[in-house]
Each structure stands twice: as structure tokens, then as C-alpha cells.
Amino acid sequence: MATRAEIIEAAWEQVRASGLAALSLRDLARSVGMQPPSLYSYFDSKNDIYDAMYAQGAQQFLDEQRAATVATDDPLTALKAITHFFVEFCAADVARYQLLFQRTIPGFEPSPASFKISQDSLAELATLLARCGVSDPAMVDLCTAIGTGLADQQLSNDPGGDRWIRLIDDAVEMFYAHITSKVDKPKRRRRAR
Amino acid sequence: MATRAEIIEAAWEQVRASGLAALSLRDLARSVGMQPPSLYSYFDSKNDIYDAMYAQGAQQFLDEQRAATVATDDPLTALKAITHFFVEFCAADVARYQLLFQRTIPGFEPSPASFKISQDSLAELATLLARCGVSDPAMVDLCTAIGTGLADQQLSNDPGGDRWIRLIDDAVEMFYAHITSKVDKPKRRRRAR
DNA sequence: GTCTATATTTGGATAGAC
DNA sequence: GTCTATCCAAATATAGAC
DSSP: OOOHHHHHHHHHHHHHHHOGGGOOHHHHHHHTTOOGGGGGGTOSSHHHHHHHHHHHHHHHHHHHHHHHOOOOSOHHHHHHHHHHHHHHHHHTOHHHHHHHHOOOSTTOOOOHHHHHHHHHHHHHHHHHHHHTTOOSHHHHHHHHHHHHHHHHHHHHHSTTSOTTGGGHHHHHHHHHHHHHHHHHOGGGOOOOO | OOOHHHHHHHHHHHHHHHOGGGOOHHHHHHHTTOOGGGGGGTOSSHHHHHHHHHHHHHHHHHHHHHHHOOOOSOHHHHHHHHHHHHHHHHHTOHHHHHHHHOOOSTTOOOOHHHHHHHHHHHHHHHHHHHHTTOOSHHHHHHHHHHHHHHHHHHHHHSTTSOTTGGGHHHHHHHHHHHHHHHHHOGGGOOOOO
């Protein structure tokens, strides 16, 4: 009766309710009307379930990132769209955020196949940013830090709210002013390390 | 033989090695040469140990934040010092960062007494920022997001390195330019929500 | 594919002697 | 305060019947 997809969906519900690390095969089996051992017909291990969840989340990220790309020639508008997507994607699901972007499950790491999806997303993000004039690797790093910081604070200190989400536009304008001012005044370069 | 402080230190070592969520009372007891039940002479429960660790970490944060405060009249210099402290404090210990600033342990939350230490730190941080000209609550939030983002990316993607740490000065300059430009051009205000 | 039954480990926590 | 002994619950995982 329960398909693999249904099990994964039930697993998401469980971790959203109890915390990512609290996934239990017993509870999971029961929630789909199975006995615990039956899960092993679908997954090799508990980490295999985490891996399937990871792959699904990474794919959602990739799909939604593509969908969020706006057709505009204005770099600032495009940057805002990307950042809105990123922060709101993260803020929408703590458990998913922890699974995809942090290392909170001792012993779990995504399989190469699942990890590749994430890497593809990152590559596309780099392309999008480059199209907005963000090509300097350091500025890409700074940009991702801003997005991550907004998402992280939103999740940690105002879950379900919008206290940091509503700062997105302002933050992107700040960042954009920063990178454009650098182009205008290349003399502000500093010593290499 | 083992004092409460020694147990907590051993607990830190364990979580640094195995992950915050992987703290085990058995292993902990063995690492200090005790039998597991003996721990209950010092702590009421496992979460009580997490709470003691939380309190210690929060106190370290408070102490180091005070020590990191520089005597200067230049707001930019002061802001850089604060941000350096914050990011480097976080980057120095993933487990501590997760315990203090994230909710990765299902079922654990700090006791009121421990949490108060964190709130005191936050209050002092707000004072420090205000002294740098960052008094608008939204700008305080943006500032903490930048610090958190740098720390988070550093920990997630370059643990032990300095890929985001070396962006701190640049990020603070960006932020400082942003808030000062706002003061200069108050017309850039936008509609309220 | 799903079940029952079970193995095995580990977990946190308690009782009570010393 | 520390120990031994034990409890109880939960965990993941396997074997084998159906």
C-alpha cells in the first residue's frame, strides 16, 4: 500500500514535528501502517532514508531555483529574486534546511548521487550570480553568506515570522551597492595575504 | 575524583569528536573513569548536562565579547572588532555553535538561568552596536544576520579554514557604508507594511 | 512485500549496598 | 559519592515463514 514516496513524505512530517534527529523507524513504519522491518523492503538503512530525503530536498531546491529565475536585465532585480527564493526556501522548513545545509545528524552524509544535485544547484547559482555581475569568488561567498545569515536568523529567532525576510531587499541593495562601488573605485584594493 | 567541571569538559570533547547530538552518558562516564549511574550525583539528567554546557558556552561568549571590546572612537573599527569576535567565536567550535545558536537537539531547551546569560550577551551586543551608530532595530537584525551568515558558511563549507573569516572586514565595511548612506539620504525611506 | 519473531545494541535512569 | 545490578524503553537490523 505505502509506496517509497509515501514513506518519504511521512518521514518529512515526522521530522518537521519532532526534529530532524528524532526520526524513528518505528514511528515512521506505524505512520504508514507498516511494521518496522517492512521499511527495509524500501530502504537499506535509516541513513538511506535520510539520503532519499536529502535528494528530494536538493531536487526541490534545484527546481524552485530555476522557477524563481526572473527574466530581467536589471541585475538588482534579479539578485533580489534569487535571494528571496533562497531565504524563503530555507525558512519554509527548518528540518529540510538542517538536512541540506548543516551537519546535525551524526554519521550521516549524503551519497555522491544526492550530493551531486546540490552541487548542480550551486553551479547554477554561480551562473545566476555571474549574470548579475557577481563573478568575483569572494563576492559570491559574501553573497551566499548574506543569504544564509538571513535564513539562519529567521529560522533561529523568528520561526514562522518574517523579521529577517523583510530585510532581504535592503540587504541585497546593500550588497549590490558594495560590489558596484568596488567596480567604480578599483583603487580600494587591499594587500593580498 | 572527577569534578563537575571535568565531566563537562569531557562532554565537550565527546561532542566535538562525535557531534553534538551523539552525547552518550555511557561513553561520557567512561571517559572520566566512572560508571554511568555516578553521573547522576552531578546531573539530574542528560538534558541537565546539555544545560550546563549551554551555560558554560554562553558565559564564554559573554566574557569574550567583553574582552573583545576595543577602546576606540571609530565606529567602523569597533564594528569590525565585534564582528571578528562573533564570527571567530562561532567558527572555533561547531558543537558549541549548534548548542548555543541552533535547535538541533530534539527536546532540549536551556533553563531560564542559562538562557538569561545569552540574553545578557545580546543586550550588551545591542549596546555595543548602538555605540557604533547601529540603533535601528532592523539594522541590528541585519548586522547579526551578516555575522551569523559568515559564521555559518565558514562552519558549513570550510571548517577549520578562513574562507569566510577573511571576508569579515569587507562585509563590515559594506554594512557600515550602508547604514551611513541611510543617514545621509533619509529620503530613501520606503513604505511601511 | 509484508509479516512475526528475534537479535543486538544502546540509550537514559533507578534501587540499594557500601 | 560511587559502585553493582537491573530496569525499561527504544533503537536499528536480520531471519525466515507466508
